[in-house]
Amino acid sequence: xxxxxxxxxxxxxxxxxxxxxxxxxxxxxxxxxxxxxxxxxxxxxxxxxxxxxxxxxxxxxxxxxxxxxxxxxxxxxxxxxxxxxxxxxxxxxxxxxxxxxxxxxxxxxxxxxxxxxxxxxxxxxxxxxxxxxxxxxxxxxxxxxxxxxxxxxxxxxxxxxxxxxxxxxxxxxxxxxxxxxxxxxxxxxxxxxxxxxxxxxxxxxxxxxxxxxxxxxxxxxxxxxxxxxxxxxxxxxxxxxxxxxxxxxxxxxxxxxxxxxxxxxxxxxxxxxxxxxxxxxxxxxxxxxxxxx
Amino acid sequence: xxxxxxxxxxxxxxxxxxxxxxxxxxxxxxxxxxxxxxxxxxxxxxxxxxxxxxxxxxxxxxxxxxxxxxxxxxxxxxxxxxxxxxxxxxxxxxxxxxxxxxxxxxxxxxxxxxxxxxxxxxxxxxxxxxxxxxxxxxxxxxxxxxxxxxxxxxxxxxxxxxxxxxxxxxxxxxxxxxxxxxxxxxxxxxxxxxxxxxxxxxxxxxxxxxxxxxxxxxxxxxxxxxxxxxxxxxxxxxxxxxxxxxxxxxxxxxxxxxxxxxxxxxxxxxxxxxxxxxxxxxxxxxxxxxxxxxxxxxxxxxxxxxxxxxxxxxxxxxxxxxxxxxxxxxxxxxxxxxxxxxxxxxxxxxxxxxxxxxxxxxxxxxxxxxxxxxxxxxxxxxxxxxxxxxxxxxxxxxxxxxxxxxxxxxxxxxxxxxxxxxxxxxxxxxxxxxxxxxxxxxxxxxxxxxxxxxxxxxxxxxxxxxxxxxxxxxxxxxxxxxxxxxxxxxxxxxxxxxxxxxxxxxxxxxxxxxxxxxxxxxxxxxxxxxxxxxxxxxx
Numbered sequence: 001x002x003x004x005x006x007x008x009x010x011x012x013x014x015x016x017x018x019x020x021x022x023x024x025x026x027x028x029x030x031x032x033x034x035x036x037x038x039x040x041x042x043x044x045x046x047x048x049x050x051x052x053x054x055x056x057x058x059x060x061x062x063x064x065x066x067x068x069x070x071x072x073x074x075x076x077x078x079x080x081x082x083x084x085x086x087x088x089x090x091x092x093x094x095x096x097x098x099x100x101x102x103x104x105x106x107x108x109x110x111x112x113x114x115x116x117x118x119x120x121x122x123x124x125x126x127x128x129x130x131x132x133x134x135x136x137x138x139x140x141x142x143x144x145x146x147x148x149x150x151x152x153x154x155x156x157x158x159x160x161x162x163x164x165x166x167x168x169x170x171x172x173x174x175x176x177x178x179x180x181x182x183x184x185x186x187x188x189x190x191x192x193x194x195x196x197x198x199x200x201x202x203x204x205x206x207x208x209x210x211x212x213x214x215x216x217x218x219x220x221x222x223x224x225x226x227x228x229x230x231x232x233x234x235x236x237x238x239x240x241x242x243x244x245x246x247x248x249x250x251x252x253x254x255x256x257x258x259x260x261x262x263x264x265x266x267x268x269x270x271x272x273x274x275x276x277x278x279x280x281x282x283x284x285x286x287x288x289x290x291x292x293x
Numbered sequence: 294x295x296x297x298x299x300x301x302x303x304x305x306x307x308x309x310x311x312x313x314x315x316x317x318x319x320x321x322x323x324x325x326x327x328x329x330x331x332x333x334x335x336x337x338x339x340x341x342x343x344x345x346x347x348x349x350x351x352x353x354x355x356x357x358x359x360x361x362x363x364x365x366x367x368x369x370x371x372x373x374x375x376x377x378x379x380x381x382x383x384x385x386x387x388x389x390x391x392x393x394x395x396x397x398x399x400x401x402x403x404x405x406x407x408x409x410x411x412x413x414x415x416x417x418x419x420x421x422x423x424x425x426x427x428x429x430x431x432x433x434x435x436x437x438x439x440x441x442x443x444x445x446x447x448x449x450x451x452x453x454x455x456x457x458x459x460x461x462x463x464x465x466x467x468x469x470x471x472x473x474x475x476x477x478x479x480x481x482x483x484x485x486x487x488x489x490x491x492x493x494x495x496x497x498x499x500x501x502x503x504x505x506x507x508x509x510x511x512x513x514x515x516x517x518x519x520x521x522x523x524x525x526x527x528x529x530x531x532x533x534x535x536x537x538x539x540x541x542x543x544x545x546x547x548x549x550x551x552x553x554x555x556x557x558x559x560x561x562x563x564x565x566x567x568x569x570x571x572x573x574x575x576x577x578x579x580x581x582x583x584x585x586x587x588x589x590x591x592x593x594x595x596x597x598x599x600x601x602x603x604x605x606x607x608x609x610x611x612x613x614x615x616x617x618x619x620x621x622x623x624x625x626x627x628x629x630x631x632x633x634x635x636x637x638x639x640x641x642x643x644x645x646x647x648x649x650x651x652x653x654x655x656x657x658x659x660x661x662x663x664x665x666x667x668x669x670x671x672x673x674x675x676x677x678x679x680x681x682x683x684x685x686x687x688x689x690x691x692x693x694x695x696x697x698x699x700x701x702x703x704x705x706x707x708x709x710x711x712x713x714x715x716x717x718x719x720x721x722x723x724x725x726x727x728x729x730x731x732x733x734x735x736x737x738x739x740x741x742x743x744x745x746x747x748x749x750x751x752x753x754x755x756x757x758x759x760x761x762x763x764x765x766x767x768x769x770x771x772x773x774x775x776x777x778x779x780x781x782x783x784x785x786x787x788x789x790x791x792x793x794x795x796x797x798x799x800x801x802x803x804x805x806x807x808x809x810x811x812x813x814x815x816x817x818x819x820x821x822x823x824x825x826x827x828x829x830x831x832x
Contacts, residue, residue, distance in 0.1 A: 092505065094626075094803045095568075095803055096732055101675075103673065104672070115737070129731055134732045137673055137676055160730070161731060164730035167731065192730070195734060199688040254699065287703065288696075
């Protein structure tokens with residue numbers, strides 16, 4: 001019995017996985033980022049050979065690109081009117097200049113794959129910023145796509161924004177994305193990771209990375225790491241933060257005081273470093289030191 | 294510019310006032326025509342008075358009274374010209390020699406140019422009364438007009454008015470907004486509310502011609518010029534938008550005309566700090582014994598991130614409103630109107646209160662609310678749908694604590710020092726900020742920036758405060774039930790009527806609020822030539 005069943009099961013699994021692989025291939029080959037994707041997606045949406053079952057299978061793929069395309073094709077099929085409404089939705093200039101999407105309808109998780117798709121279609125730089133900003137606000141899943149995009153993105157600012165957004169993603173995406181951020185070649189992106197960790201529900205799992213970031217070559221990264229350790233109430237980092245009180249950059253010294261105060265104000269108040277900081281050349285540092293002392 | 298009926302304190306006519314009080318300041322006392330065009334009339338000034346005249350105060354002739362598209366200084370202004378300060382030489386003075394010193398000043402007689410830089414000396418036959426018109430090219434321009442004749446000699450000081458920016462205690466006369474009425478991106482509700490509140494004193498200008506740019510506060514700043522006998526206004530046009538984009542042409546299209554000039558200072562690529570939501574003026578204050586009768590101007594910035602030096606240099610050159618610079622570089626948009634403002638308070642000695650954002654006041658309010666209170670308005674813009682999602686966010690609390698300690702408290706210290714304020718002059722109003730990754734992690738109002746309000750001053754004791762609706766309540770619930778509104782109403786000084794406007798999608802979600810989206814013209818202030826001499830280098 002077993003001898004008969006096992007080959008049948010293996011065959012079924014093989015057939016099943018082949019179907020999945022076929023669907024995966026159709027969903028990502030050829031893969032590109034640019035305006036030509038609109039036609040590709042339209043073709044997939046119209047492809048009656050690409051079944052809902054295949055899309056459901058593809059949603060479990062190990063490849064984020066497959067998962068994304070499955071989601072956007074399924075979304076177009078299930079929510080055509082909604083997607084048509086937001087396919088070309090404009091963003092309007094904010095008071096700071098660059099554009100932002102507005103309106104209560106944006107809080108709709110079904111829109112997340114559509115906006116990711118618009119991002120992949122290579123809009124203007126300002127529109128990319130606006131899309132990166134609105135995607136988390138939909139409430140939909142975006143961590144998966146952002147982590148994937150983060151690995152491919154050349155632009156430092158866009159990488160930084162993706163890292164910053166990932167603080168609000170699911171746990172796995174948050175941790176993976178922020179760890180990519182901490183390891184980024186660019187200090188600004190590392191700084192975003194250090195900042196975002198302090199805002200994340202999963203930030204306490206990144207305390208080792210934050211402590212290491214206290215020694216980063218970039219002052220912004222050191223300052224944000226210090227701040228986040230305070231936000232996370234990472235008491236174990238108290239001693240690691242102390243050298244930051246003598247950092248060459250005032251913003252690092254200020255954030256270190258604020259962080260140490262949050263970890264243990266009494267212990268900080270007894271530290272001799274505060275005497276020097278009370279005469280610091282930076283008035284903000286002096287104010288903080290006097291407050292604590 | 295229009296002739297005005299000059300009345301002195303207690304309703305005395307200016308002729309009487311001139312005769313009794315102001316013999317040393319030339320004016321149109323007794324003249325039937327104060328246009329400076331050269332027409333003469335009966336005068337109360339005697340020949341002896343003439344030799345005692347000390348000064349003539351005028352205004353820069355920067356408007357376009359004849360509407361020919363050229364600034365009047367450049368082409369004489371034609372028959373409609375009315376910006377020359379009159380100086381009467383009474384009948385009987387006889388033959389006098391007149392000599393002009395100073396650049397950017399001209400003297401007219403009977404519509405003819407009499408004295409200027411290239412021809413500074415002339416003889417004047419004042420057997421009959423002569424009316425001279427003193428014209429200035431620019432603001433706060435000094436000069437001297439020297440006379441000598443058989444009756445004596447005299448050096449008359451000439452000075453044009455400083456350009457003075459409005460403050461919130463000056464009576465408002467009109468409010469503008471850019472109206473959007475297509476699709477869902479509209480402010481029709483707010484426009485309708487403002488029409489109800491202000492009636493004819495309100496204009497909504499269609500945004501279609503201005504790229505749907507709603508930030509009218511940032512584009513222009515109303516200011517005023519006055520002399521004893523001449524007056525005008527200047528719309529200071531920011532370098533924020535250029536080359537005809539967005540609101541660049543608003544001032545020229547909608548406001549410019551006789552007695553309303555448009556001028557710009559600064560050049561080059563603007564940054565956000567060049568917007569005029571970042572340029573405000575305090576009410577009149579006295580600081581360490583020095584009175585600033587027209588308030589002090591403040592322009593946000595810090596260190597290497599500042600507004601255009603051209604604009605700053607101009608403001609500093611005007612002296613009377615002695616500019617200072619609060620740090621706004623911690624804010625995403627970076628404007629002073631995002632975290633403090635001034636409202637009238639007729640019951641207080643100073644006549645106003647400083648309102649400044651206080652995050653602790655906001656947390657106190659939020660913590661007192663049921664954490665399950667739904668705030669659906671916040672879902673799409675801020676990703677939170679209940680009060681509890683705000684109050685449980687430790688990082689949000691910490692970030693706001695940092696903002697309060699590191700930025701707002703130092704600003705309070707600065708304002709106390711620069712404006713001579715005490716704690717009694719300050720009302721701390723609730724507000725919290727969020728950091729924005731798309732804006733370099735700088736701060737933006739999370740609860741709508743209610744402090745970013747418009748003050749429509751009606752009298753010394755009454756004003757209308759136009760404030761962003763905080764929507765800290767369930768959908769459909771009335772404003773009366775909103776605890777934030779209740780708290781604000783309890784905090785505002787008597788005499789201020791509060792109106793809470795729905796500015797959410799167009800303004801709040803666009804990172805501005807009611808003040809950013811409105812602009813108010815006001816009545817000019819008092820006599821700078823008597824009240825502000827000590828700031829201009831005089832006594």
